[in-house]
Amino acid sequence: MHHFSVLFVLSFPLFFAVFVSSAAEQTANLQKQQQLFTIEGKTVVNAELQRIKPNWKAGARIFLDYGKFVGFIRRDGSFIVPDVPSGSYILDVASGDFQFESVRVDITNSGKIRARRLNLVQPNVVSTLPYPVKLTARHPMRYFRVREEWRITDVLMNPMMLMMGAAFILVVLMPKLAAQDPNVQKEMQNMQLPKVDMPDMADMLANIWSSGSNKKGSRKQISSGQNTKRVTR
Secondary structure (H helix, E strand, C coil), X not given: CHHHHHHHHXXXXXXXXXXXXXHHHHHHXXXXXXXXXXXXXXXXXXXXXXXXXXXXXHHCEEEECCCCXXXXXXXXXXEEEEEEECEEEEEEEECCCEEECCEEEEECCCCCEEEEECCCCCCCXXXXXCCCEEEEEEXXXXXXXXXXXXXXXXXXXXHHHHHXXXXXXHHHHHHHHHHHCHHHHHHHHHXXXXXXXXCCHHHHHHHHHHHHHXXXXXXXXXXXXXXXXXXXX
């Protein structure tokens, strides 16, 4: 038992050295398999926006994949995002003052970095950008919606007003335009339905009244004849 404990104590440093060397080899292999790269770029803000918020860089950060990797902006507007493995990422600026355009960055296993515009509607459409990337400020951040004002165009573009305008054109202007063109008049006449011979309403009323008066006259004659017969009797 004593010899076994002595052998264990003597062999323990050897086992520990082998374990440390194997762990170091595994770490080196992992670093070789997954190399880390650095993304470089610059933020661009025009003079007008710079006048609004001159110290906007202090609170801004560079986000890769919405905060998975973070970078800081220097005084001249340049930035780096270190220790980034190969892959595809979305690069944008997290700023409370300005809205920046986002960029898609692709890093190959060999370390080649390519930047392109971020197109969420058509991701297959590739629009390459120069590298190092430039992230341009579009406009100040809008946290409140501007109250809409009354405009005459809103009234004119109302669907009811458009329908009324179309009806006015069809009813008033189209006949006048058609009357000026003889060819259109002929086509309109040919398109009209054939007229049906209808009796004149004045003649119908005259016949009705005349027939009514004749019936009354005959009734009077009959009644007068009956009265004369009674008198003669």
